[in-house]
Amino acid sequence: MKFFATSLILFSTLVSIRADPQILNLREYLNGTIATVNNVEDGASLYVASNDSPDSLNNIQITTGGNTYRLSDLAAVNPDGKPNKVVINGGLTITTTNPNTVTYALSGCIYITTAAQTNDPAFQVFVITGSHHVDLTGFSTTVVLNTQLKVQTDDADQPQKSTYVQNLVVPDTHISVAFQWGIPAANWKQITNNQFFMNPFSFKTVDNSGNVVNQAYLFDHVEPLQVSLDYWYITSNGSITMDMQNNFVSDHVSTATAVTTTGILVNNNYLFEQHTVNLLSDPTRSRTVGTLLSAYPSSNAVVNFVFNGTDGSFVQTVDNKLNATGEIQTTQLSTSTFTITSTDITAGIFYCQYFALNGALLATTASTAAPSTGNTQNTQTTVNVQGTTGSTVVAGSTLSTVPTVPGTTGSTVVAGSTLSTGSTVNVPGTTGSTVVVGSTGSSAATVTAVPSVSSTMKTTAATTVSAGTGSTNQGTTVSPGTGSTSLISTTTIATTTSSVRSLSVLSSVIISILML
Ligand SMILES: *[C@@H]1O[C@H](CO)[C@@H](O)[C@H](O)[C@H]1NC(C)=O
Ligand SMILES: *[C@@H]1O[C@H](CO)[C@@H](O)[C@H](O)[C@H]1NC(C)=O
Ligand SMILES: *[C@@H]1O[C@H](CO)[C@@H](O)[C@H](O)[C@H]1NC(C)=O
Ligand SMILES: *[C@@H]1O[C@H](CO)[C@@H](O)[C@H](O)[C@H]1NC(C)=O
Numbered sequence: 458m459k460f461f462a463t464s465l466i467l468f469s470t471l472v473s474i475r476a477d478p479q480i481l482n483l484r485e486y487l488n489g490t491i492a493t494v495n496n497v498e499d500g501a502s503l504y505v506a507s508n509d510s511p512d513s514l515n516n517i518q519i520t521t522g523g524n525t526y527r528l529s530d531l532a533a534v535n536p537d538g539k540p541n542k543v544v545i546n547g548g549l550t551i552t553t554t555n556p557n558t559v560t561y562a563l564s565g566c567i568y569i570t571t572a573a574q575t576n577d578p579a580f581q582v583f584v585i586t587g588s589h590h591v592d593l594t595g596f597s598t599t600v601v602l603n604t605q606l607k608v609q610t611d612d613a614d615q616p617q618k619s620t621y622v623q624n625l626v627v628p629d630t631h632i633s634v635a636f637q638w639g640i641p642a643a644n645w646k647q648i649t650n651n652q653f654f655m656n657p658f659s660f661k662t663v664d665n666s667g668n669v670v671n672q673a674y675l676f677d678h679v680e681p682l683q684v685s686l687d688y689w690y691i692t693s694n695g696s697i698t699m700d701m702q703n704n705f706v707s708d709h710v711s712t713a714t715a716v717t718t719t720g721i722l723v724n725n726n727y728l729f730e731q732h733t734v735n736l737l738s739d740p741t742r743s744r745t746v747g748t749l750l751s752a753y754p755s756s757n758a759v760v761n762f763v764f765n766g767t768d769g770s771f772v773q774t775v776d777n778k779l780n781a782t783g784e785i786q787t788t789q790l791s792t793s794t795f796t797i798t799s800t801d802i803t804a805g806i807f808y809c810q811y812f813a814l815n816g817a818l819l820a821t822t823a824s825t826a827a828p829s830t831g832n833t834q835n836t837q838t839t840v841n842v843q844g845t846t847g848s849t850v851v852a853g854s855t856l857s858t859v860p861t862v863p864g865t866t867g868s869t870v871v872a873g874s875t876l877s878t879g880s881t882v883n884v885p886g887t888t889g890s891t892v893v894v895g896s897t898g899s900s901a902a903t904v905t906a907v908p909s910v911s912s913t914m915k916t917t918a919a920t921t922v923s924a925g926t927g928s929t930n931q932g933t934t935v936s937p938g939t940g941s942t943s944l945i946s947t948t949t950i951a952t953t954t955s956s957v958r959s960l961s962v963l964s965s966v967i968i969s970i971l972m973l
Contacts (some may be wrong), residue, residue, distance in 0.1 A: 478643060483509070496528070586703055630675045634654075634844070657673040734795040753806045
């Protein structure tokens with residue numbers, strides 16, 4: 458009985474090994490050998506994805522269950538992109554009579570599923586040889602096998618295989634689509650972390666009350682997606698459509714085709730040169746940008762993913778010691794470009810979905826003409842407060858995205874305000890400008906003040922006066938405690954000239970450094 462149980466376990470282990478889906482590269486099957494393919498399940502489906510010459514394919518045969526097929530017959534693809542298939546029954550062998558020089562130059566592959574995948578009507582396979590319109594319905598898993606590209610650009614880093622996906626339509630937010638790298642595993646319905654594109658795009662954001670909330674944004678507009686992989690798959694749970702093409706368009710520099718949009722940049726262990734996407738901007742609205750990033754750089758490459766805007770930049774860096782898998786990062790930035798650079802042309806593997814998305818109307822539009830005394834702005838809308846006397850950023854406000862508060866007399870950043878990374882509050886304050894005790898800022902948050910007579914900077918951190926041209930108090934460090942008043946050299950300013958601005962006295966107050 459015990460023996461029986463043990464052999465059952467062994468048996469089921471064997472079965473699960475046998476069931477692993479496989480990709481076999483045709484270039485590995487050499488003349489003069491009868492190659493037996495192991496771990497192939499009866500009932501599994503076999504597909505061929507190849508646009509190698511028909512003569513070469515004619516010389517390659519597979520045999521299963523006593524039947525022999527020529528790859529030239531199996532490689533034919535229907536106009537809808539659906540390939541022929543052979544169902545495995547009783548093992549699989551591959552033979553070729555091509556000379557090895559021909560074999561080494563082959564680009565195609567054989568794909569073998571599991572029996573369970575064959576039996577699942579929602580599991581389908583496309584081979585992209587030309588242009589195919591693809592309609593997906595319900596919960597489906599769709600494998601896409603690419604064939605060698607027919608176009609040849611001048612790009613040193615053009616991939617061998619790529620699908621050009623256009624006109625992706627996800628009709629409503631109740632439907633989602635994900636692109637995933639690799640082929641679906643034997644347990645393909647389990648949750649994986651190999652998504653490199655998703656629509657809707659799910660991310661965390663902060664609501665008006667400062668709470669972190671999950672948001673899923675459905676992009677109506679998607680850039681053409683160059684899926685530069687040999688094979689990949691789609692999981693979707695409703696009706697979606699797209700056009701797929703065996704095509705590649707040089708994209709070292711591209712320009713987004715809508716203000717709110719998303720796209721991908723993928724590198725499959727091939728050469729990589731800098732890529733830049735010029736994002737469109739909308740100065741009237743706040744902008745959220747972000748990425749879904751997985752990256753496994755080569756040992757000598759440092760790869761940077763950079764959003765650059767007029768109000769700052771957002772940089773993610775990966776190298777061989779700091780890989781990323783499925784990382785979602787977002788920030789608010791008036792981005793103008795998204796750039797990927799690598800310190801080495803052999804960058805390794807990365808998959809990056811980027812997006813740029815319009816948010817709320819900026820307060821700026823309503824208040825470019827300075828608002829009057831006592832104007833109060835809460836976060837989210839407080840990006841530019843052209844405040845005059847008494848302008849305040851209220852306690853508890855969270856200023857993400859590089860807000861600018863060019864307040865004049867009496868401008869205050871009230872106790873308890875939180876400045877996140879990269880926040881800059883410009884307070885070119887005149888008499889009476891204050892940064893109140895207890896303000897905090899994360900890494901790199903700075904308050905730049907151009908104070909005049911009697912300005913006070915009260916902070917909980919040391920204040921370093923790194924003054925500009927004409928200032929006589931450069932390098933002065935005052936270490937105020939609670940409630941202290943560090944006068945930024947009233948005498949210097951007051952006595953040098955009557956024009957405060959012309960002195961360009963900048964004092965940087967690093968309010969506090971909270972590393973993220
Ligand atoms: C390929 O193999 C066949 C049979 O094994 C042999 O007759 C033929 O000479 C080989 N051709 C080349 C080019 O190696
Ligand atoms: C599709 O997936 C999304 C994301 O997981 C989910 O919100 C939605 O309810 C699903 N739709 C259906 C029809 O199950
Ligand atoms: C981003 O902008 C800064 C400042 O203009 C510039 O120095 C940097 O090279 C830019 N980075 C990229 C990747 O474009
Ligand atoms: C990152 O990925 C590369 C490529 O897969 C791998 O060689 C390296 O060990 C990984 N690094 C870490 C720290 O996991």
